[in-house]
Amino acid sequence: MATRMDLDGRPVKPMTICMIGAGGFIGSHLCEKLMAETPHKVLALDVYSDKIKHLLEPDSLPWAGRIVFHRLNIKHDSRLEGLIKMADLTINLAAICTPADYNTRPLDTIYSNFIDALPVVKYCSENNKRLIHFSTCEVYGKTIGSFLPKDSPLRKDPAYYVLKEDTSPCIFGSIEKQRWSYACAKQLIERLIYAEGAENGLDFTIVRPFNWIGPRMDFIPGIDGPSEGVPRVLACFSNNLLRREPLKLVDGGESQRTFVYIKDAIEAVLLMIENPDRANGHIFNVGNPNNEVTVRQLAEMMTKVYAKVSGEPSLESPTIDVSSKEFYGEGYDDSDKRIPDMTIINRQLGWNPKTTLWDLLESTLTYQHRTYAEAIRKSMVKPIAS
Ligand SMILES: NC(=O)c1ccc[n+]([C@@H]2O[C@H](COP(=O)([O-])OP(=O)(O)OC[C@H]3O[C@@H](n4cnc5c(N)ncnc54)[C@H](O)[C@@H]3O)[C@@H](O)[C@H]2O)c1
Numbered sequence: 001m002a003t004r005m006d007l008d009g010r011p012v013k014p015m016t017i018c019m020i021g022a023g024g025f026i027g028s029h030l031c032e033k034l035m036a037e038t039p040h041k042v043l044a045l046d047v048y049s050d051k052i053k054h055l056l057e058p059d060s061l062p063w064a065g066r067i068v069f070h071r072l073n074i075k076h077d078s079r080l081e082g083l084i085k086m087a088d089l090t091i092n093l094a095a096i097c098t099p100a101d102y103n104t105r106p107l108d109t110i111y112s113n114f115i116d117a118l119p120v121v122k123y124c125s126e127n128n129k130r131l132i133h134f135s136t137c138e139v140y141g142k143t144i145g146s147f148l149p150k151d152s153p154l155r156k157d158p159a160y161y162v163l164k165e166d167t168s169p170c171i172f173g174s175i176e177k178q179r180w181s182y183a184c185a186k187q188l189i190e191r192l193i194y195a196e197g198a199e200n201g202l203d204f205t206i207v208r209p210f211n212w213i214g215p216r217m218d219f220i221p222g223i224d225g226p227s228e229g230v231p232r233v234l235a236c237f238s239n240n241l242l243r244r245e246p247l248k249l250v251d252g253g254e255s256q257r258t259f260v261y262i263k264d265a266i267e268a269v270l271l272m273i274e275n276p277d278r279a280n281g282h283i284f285n286v287g288n289p290n291n292e293v294t295v296r297q298l299a300e301m302m303t304k305v306y307a308k309v310s311g312e313p314s315l316e317s318p319t320i321d322v323s324s325k326e327f328y329g330e331g332y333d334d335s336d337k338r339i340p341d342m343t344i345i346n347r348q349l350g351w352n353p354k355t356t357l358w359d360l361l362e363s364t365l366t367y368q369h370r371t372y373a374e375a376i377r378k379s380m381v382k383p384i385a386s
């Protein structure tokens with residue numbers, strides 16, 4: 001493997017990375033990238049390993065020995081500090097991060113996103129280890145523009161909706177709107193990490209992902225996750241398409257999101273890993289401002305793309321409206337619009353997303369169809385026991 005160079009033309013020394021939550025959606029793509037394209041070693045920590053199984057076995061894989069899986073729960077495992085000490089860099093991805101949990105399991109959500117992350121920050125700070133912590137675009141909450149009258153011309157002014165790391169406020173709903181338990185816990189851990197940097201010299205980078213999507217995201221209910229489980233929108237809509245059911249639009253599907261392809265986003269994370277001088281002390285938005293749609297438009301596009309990749313015609317009524325109370329329960333609320341400002345990541349790391357929404361949906365839904373269509377077909381024709 002040729003020596004890797006950083007953005008300032010210096011060789012990158014091979015490093016050991018302690019990746020917590022390595023068995024999840026983002027972790028699996030990051031591990032894949034690190035194994036295929038770099039000489040770095042990964043200590044992969046998680047309670048699950050299914051999504052990285054293809055990287056761990058067999059022993060004949062070209063990167064065998066460079067990735068080692070440690071099955072552990074960071075809530076209560078004394079091995080954590082030792083593993084952080086063995087590494088040059090810790091990346092913390094572990095979290096409960098599905099909106100269906102924020103208002104129904106607020107305690108687990110707050111513990112997972114704040115309390116459980118505390119020892120990780122502490123061990124990094126005490127042992128002078130660099131930390132890349134995964135936060136969320138949800139820390140911005142609602143846009144300032146959402147509080148303006150519906151017909152106000154200011155709603156069209158980017159100053160009222162573009163989200164900037166160093167100037168935008170964090171605007172959450174009332175305490176009864178438990179949806180914000182996640183965003184609030186993530187905000188507090190960001191503030192704690194920032195304070196560790198300011199007072200104790202912790203080298204940190206905070207990542208705020210804006211709806212990264214792609215293969216291996218979440219689960220398909222009843223196939224590789226609980227039948228009653230509610231994953232994030234990509235998996236919800238994939239599940240509906242695979243089962244030929246209408247896609248459910250929560251509260252009219254008017255909320256807007258910008259979606260970025262996981263493979264583009266992982267490039268940004270690799271730049272952070274290999275350019276500490278440019279990444280330390282920064283908070284980075286990572287998203288694709290050019291891929292904005294309403295959830296309704298997302299549903300329409302996914303329906304078209306799925307018909308193309310599966311060869312099956314779309315339903316006559318491809319969507320159905322559902323209230324948020326019915327879908328998520330009491331205490332749900334929503335972010336209205338999420339456009340990331342890209343100035344800081346552009347200036348520090350020269351990163352830009354490349355993949356259009358259509359293209360990323362085409363490769364993702366091709367994967368969903370290949371991975372799940374047969375299993376769903378079988379599950380739907382199971383004979384009833386007599
Ligand atoms: N996917 C996105 O677009 C997105 C957007 C915003 C923020 N994030 C943040 O990025 C991180 C990773 O997200 P993801 O989409 O890969 O989610 P994910 O749920 O697929 O991955 C999280 C992983 O952490 C593991 N984990 C959770 N608690 C643990 C514990 N106590 N001990 C050990 N392992 C534990 C889970 O088993 C899971 O494999 C999260 O912090 C999330 O809040 C992701």
Ligand SMILES: O=C(O)[C@H]1O[C@H](OP(=O)(O)OP(=O)(O)OC[C@H]2O[C@@H](n3ccc(=O)[nH]c3=O)[C@H](O)[C@@H]2O)[C@H](O)[C@@H](O)[C@@H]1O
Binds near residue numbers: 211
């Ligand atoms: O991915 C992100 O950047 C962040 O945002 C997500 O939050 P959100 O975008 O609200 O979650 P999704 O489940 O992806 O929902 C997107 C939108 O689709 C809607 N939706 C979801 C599912 C569905 O079946 N139908 C539907 O209309 C939701 O109400 C919401 O408006 C999650 O909080 C985290 O994964 C993460 O922190």
